[in-house]
Amino acid sequence: xxxxxxxxxxxxxxxxxxxxxxxxxxxxxxxxxxxxxxxxxxxxxxxxxxxxxxxxxxxxxxxxxxxxxxxxxxxxxxxxxxxxxxxxxxxxxxxxxxxxxxxxxxxxxxxxxxxxxxxxxxxxxxxxxxxxxxxxxxxxxxxxxxxxxxxxx
Numbered sequence: 001x002x003x004x005x006x007x008x009x010x011x012x013x014x015x016x017x018x019x020x021x022x023x024x025x026x027x028x029x030x031x032x033x034x035x036x037x038x039x040x041x042x043x044x045x046x047x048x049x050x051x052x053x054x055x056x057x058x059x060x061x062x063x064x065x066x067x068x069x070x071x072x073x074x075x076x077x078x079x080x081x082x083x084x085x086x087x088x089x090x091x092x093x094x095x096x097x098x099x100x101x102x103x104x105x106x107x108x109x110x111x112x113x114x115x116x117x118x119x120x121x122x123x124x125x126x127x128x129x130x131x132x133x134x135x136x137x138x139x140x141x142x143x144x145x146x147x148x149x150x151x152x153x
Contacts, residue, residue, distance in 0.1 A: 006030045006039075006071055013064040014041060014057070023049070023057065026082040027089055030075075037075035039065075042082040054079045088147040094123050103150040104130065106143045113137070117150055 007028045018025050026042040043049055043057055058079040065077070088094050088102070097120050104116045116139065118132030126141040 003030045009068075009070045010039065010041065010061070010065075013068065014061050017057065017060050018043065021056075022046070023053070026093075027087055030071075037071075037073045038078060039071065039075050040078045040080070042080060042086075044082055044086065049081045054081070084151055085148050088149065091123075091126075091141065094120070094128060094141070094147060097147075097149060098123055101150045101152045102128075102130065102147060104128065104139060104147045105145045106139060107145045108143060110139050110143060111137055117152060 007030060010028050010030075011025065015025060017023075023043050023045045026044050027040075028042070029038070029040040031038055031040070041057070041061065043054070045053065058077060061079065062077055065071070085103075088097055100120055101118065102116075102120045106114050106116075108114075110116075116130050116132055116137055118130045118137075121129040121131050121136065123129070123141075128139045128141060128144070128147075130137045130139065
């Protein structure tokens with residue numbers, strides 16, 4: 001079964017539980033590392049997620065996966081926080097990150113650059129405005145390859 005299909009099935013299984021308990025699904029990964037497969041579910045909530053939250057979600061999802069058995073291979077299930085440098089996968093994630101430090105890569109150069117790190121000043125009309133140093137960059141969302149929160153020292 002393809003990775004996108006597995007991710008979709010897992011999302012359908014876990015989303016009702018997350019909604020009921022005010023958690024946010026950040027991302028799902030299904031990857032092979034060495035000879036092992038890993039199903040990783042990254043979850044967050046207002047104020048942050050702790051190990052007890054991860055344990056409850058893991059227990060719920062494990063039961064659902066055992067019931068439906070959508071993954072033919074043996075795998076390890078991991079439920080965790082996306083971390084301090086969480087990915088910004090959706091437009092809603094980008095909008096919530098306004099005022100925070102971000103790291104953004106683009107598919108094609110914007111003003112001669114493919115990477116931007118700085119403060120996200122705004123996200124309006126599908127354009128990110130990032131202040132990096134003394135310069136502001138306007139980046140169309142359609143050109144964004146990846147975006148995440150950044151810890152800038």
